Amino acid sequence: MRVESVRGMRDILPEEAWVWQAVEEMLRQVFALYGYEEIRLPVVERAELFSRGVGETTEVVHKEMYVFPDRKGLELALRPEATASVVRAYLEHGLYAKGGVTKLYYLGPMFRYEKPQMGRQRQFHQYGVEALGSLDPALDAEVMALAWHLMEALELRGEHLLFRVNSIGCREDRPKYREALRSYFAPHAAGLCPDCQRRLEENPLRILDCKEPACRELAGAAPRATDHLCPGCKEHFGQVLSFLDALGLVYVEDPTLVRGLDYYTRTVFELASRELGAQDALLGGGRYDDLAELLGGAPTPGVGFAGGMERLILVLTGQGVGAQERPLLDVYVVPIGGEAKRPAVELLTRLRKAGLAADMDYVGRSLRKMMEIAGKRARYALILGPDELVRDQATVKNLATGESQTFSLAEVPERLRGLAERSC
RNA sequence: GGGAGCGUAGCUCAGUUGGCAGAGCACCGCGCUGUGGCCGCGGCGGUCGCGGGUUCAAGUCCCGUCGCUCCUCCCA
Structure with missing residues (x-):
């Protein structure tokens, strides 16, 4: 039989590639407007980077990561995301020595072993930004404004887009909140879906974004993360929202918004499109103030987001972009x-x-x-x-x-x- | 990981109760090596995803497998 491409990994042919180039060009321009510079990172990292950074128990790491030993037995991984790599590089090259905020952006392929479907490939491509070295809530808001700016620059129609924001607190808040959720859900455990019954023990936060109707209903009245924030985190979140208001950004506060990667702290956000079907997250991100320490570096706060190129281009072509003539x-x-x-x-x-x-x-x-x-x-x-x-x-x-x-x-x-x- | 649908020409798809493998578009040539778009004529193009099975006979029925799509899940 003829040799074929690997499941979930596809070719981007010239008729589509020129649209990618145009989109990438636009992204780079907007990143530059906000003072971001490109960083190019390896596609292969030590598997440890992600098990420590993203979290051993996350789906992304323990079920979906491509892990393999090299010829000397070192455990390597195809990167499932890039934030951990950016922070690794930041620490490894002492970028903090330059002082101030380090603003980096990247574009490139990521790998997750999932069942492929529309808007979800095993090799997919992300664009993303990371701003390292500041706790300032104005920076959280700026990163979100940048994400929105990208959508505007690409002329995505705003009525199909929804910005959701939440704060999940710091590492002191999270255990308390987790307990609050456990004691709330425990009496109703029988009414939860099997997955959520397991999550009740492992990670009750994830019950909140379960789509099972029964779970959703219970989650509706669950304690809110924002009610379990320490004074510092509460203040921070309030500031983020007020900066967002000042910037004129339209968003929805969503107390059920939790992200799937363990490194997030405080601000988390997501931008979804109604034009995408089940895989509707266009981009997602947040703050990760503990990540540098998890990777063995000095404490360094950071905020950022990552978006999916395939999904972005799906929405754009759905809006008729790329229908016009190719360059002659x-x-x-x-x-x-x-x-x-x-x-x-x-x-x-x-x-x-x-x-x-x-x-x-x-x-x-x-x-x-x-x-x-x-x-x-x-x-x-x-x-x-x-x-x-x-x-x-x-x-x-x-x-x-x-x-x-x-x-x-x-x-x-x-x-x-x-x-x-x-x-x- | 669980569930459903679909795989026929490069593309979009027909293919009847099992009985010669089809169309449109695309591609190539000719009408027309001195001028493209229109038209006409002709041509190329197929392991019917792959592997088994049933049958005189399988694109069609059965089993398996791979792939795609959708839901679930996960997230970008």
Whole structure:
């Protein structure tokens, strides 16, 4: 049988890849507006980075991570997310030594062993930002504003987007809140779904975002994380919300919002789209003030988020982005007869050196066919036949208007550049 | 991990109670090597996902398997 790609890992073909490039370009521009610089991280890390950072008991780590030993038996993992790597790199290279807030962004593939479906692949791609070194609630709000700015820059229609925010407190608050949840749910344990009965012991916070109707109903009246915050966390959350208001950001406070990664503290948020079906989270993030310590570094607060490229592009194409024309060639060179081949090849090179995107046929297509290809792919056809050659000329045809002009071979690249610039 | 549906040409899909493998689009050629879009004619293109089974005969029925899609789950 023919060798095929691995389940959950797909190719992004040119017809789609150019949309990715355009989106990535837009993301980079907006990141730069907020003072973020790119960091490029390895795709493979020590498995320990994630079991310590993201949490041994999280689904992402203990059920979905690609783990394998290298040839010397070192436990490695394909990264399931990038925040732990960013913090690892921050500590490893002493980026804190520069003082102030370190703002980093990344783009790249992540890996999780899940059942693939629409908007969920085993190799998927995330864009994300991390701001390290400040506890300031204004920074939480700024990170969220940046996320919203991205959506606006990409012209995502706001009515399909919902920003949810919550605070899950610090490491002192969390055990207390967990206990509060346990004692609330314990008497109703029989009414919970089997998963949640297990969660009651392991991680009662996750009962809150269970979608089982019975669990949801119970969760509705459950104690709220925001009622179990220490004074410091309460103050912080209040400040975050007031900065969000000041920035004019529309959001919903959602006391059931809990994230699946253990490193989150205080602020957590999520941006969902109604256009995505079951996998509706476009991006998610929050604060992770203990992560640096979990990884053996000095205490360093941080906030950030990560978004899924595939889902972003799904929403964008759903809104008709990418339906317009792909970038065209400037020129398609059409030689007529064998004599013209050599000058055509030479001319191609000169066109390209002049900065014009140019191509020609290499499979021996008929003149008519070459013109047809030119009409589809290029703005101009450059016809080079015996008639032109005797005069050292070429015919340039504007494929949108059908008009032709004749130029001397020597000046063709220059003249075409002039035409191409005017028509842009 | 649990549940459901679907896999036929590059793409979108027909294919009757089991009886010769089809269409449209795309691609290539010709009409028309001196000019693309329209039209006409012709052509290329298939391990019917894969492997078994039932049958005189399987795209069609049965079992398994892989893949995709949806729900659940998880999250980006």
